[in-house]
Amino acid sequence: MLLYELARATEGFYFGATEATQADSLRRLGEALGRHTGAPGPVHLADWASAVDALLALGRDRPVTVVVDEFPYLARASRDLPSVIQHALTPGRAERTASRTRLLLCGSALSFMGGLLAGSAPLRGRAGLELPVAPLDYRSAAAFWGFDDPLLAAQVFAIVGGTPAYRREYVQDDTPDGRDDFDDWVVRAVLNPARPLFREARYLVALGESPLVDGPRPLPAIGAVKWGRLLGRPHLDRLERARELLVARPGLDARGARLLLASAEGFTAELRQLAAHRPDVVLVGPDRLYSGA
Incomplete structure (x- = not known):
């Protein structure tokens, strides 16, 4: 556009x-x-x-x-x-x-x-300008979405970032109508399997595009969400095995990836004790998700 x-x-x-x-x-x-x-x-x-x-x-x-x-x-x-x-x-x-x-x-x-412009590529030396278009920053994205509320703008930015396309076709032009509508918007626009944005994350990973910097892409975190289940050590073990597989994958640097587990039912005492001594394990319950506690 x-x-x-x-x-x-x-x-x-x-x-x-x-x-x-x-x-x-x-x-x-x-x-x-x-x-x-x-x-x-x-x-x-x-x-x-x-x-x-x-x-x-x-x-x-x-x-x-x-x-x-x-x-x-x-x-x-x-x-x-x-x-x-x-x-x-x-x-x-x-x-x-x-x-x-x-x-x-x-x-x-x-x-x-x-x-196209690298090494001995045919067009090397013919281009007058190479212009990678970066996503919008937080303030520009807020203006693009039409948000005057800084908190609402931050919440939406945390989910969709600064990609302009996610404002229109990917959510069918649906935007949250204020802070009170944010949770409902996430359900109907982001977590709705009928909307294109729902599967966008897995498509981006599947593309396997190289980054704009040298070296493998850093993977900040991997996680699991079991909202109606008490999470314990077996769930953490599965994430650790997944991280081991990703470490061996070319193009990714998953060695420092944090392991995130989210649940509304909570976590076993064993898992809480492990997380307390491991900075790479993050437990996200309702209190942390909604209040940042």
Whole structure:
């Protein structure tokens, strides 16, 4: 949405790629170019070389912002596409020197996008700017959600963070109506299996995206919630075994992961005694969850 609004505000061109074959993507791009330029029909694009030149041609008369969103979809179906763009942007090439197109290649697959400019990648040296878009901070997220109440803003931020997409489609535009509605909102929007946000955490883990820093991703904590059951040592043992498996998984640093156990029924005396002497074990009952005690 941010990229679309950028292109619209600057009277530029936006193309959102989908997971499709090269032929389908070229056809969709040709249709979008035809609509944008006012052509009587779709623009025929024989291959990606002609497609990139057509995008550069949009900037012959004035600076034009051209956004190609979800670029990884295109590059995975056409592995030579980065090299095609590299050639199109060759210094001194007529199609480049005559164009004032600002070509923005965007994508949500962070590891793929980062690799476009790494090492000996074709586009290394062709890019004028690399801009990772960070999530909103607490204050910006509060303004984006329309919260004036600092406590409510902090509660929502603790759950969804600063990802703008979680404000609209993922919760079907549902926001808590004040502090008293926060718990109900969590139930109907976050813990509702019918809402996309419900499974988002496991999808993010399954993606296995590399971080924006070197080295494995730190895993702060793993946990278990058994709201109607008294938790004891066996539950902690299962978390410890899970942590051992995660320690052996490439790309993750789970050695310092804390073990969180949450229950409304409470914990056995043995488990409480263990937690009192182990800083990596955290017990979360109703008092701690709702009052921070």
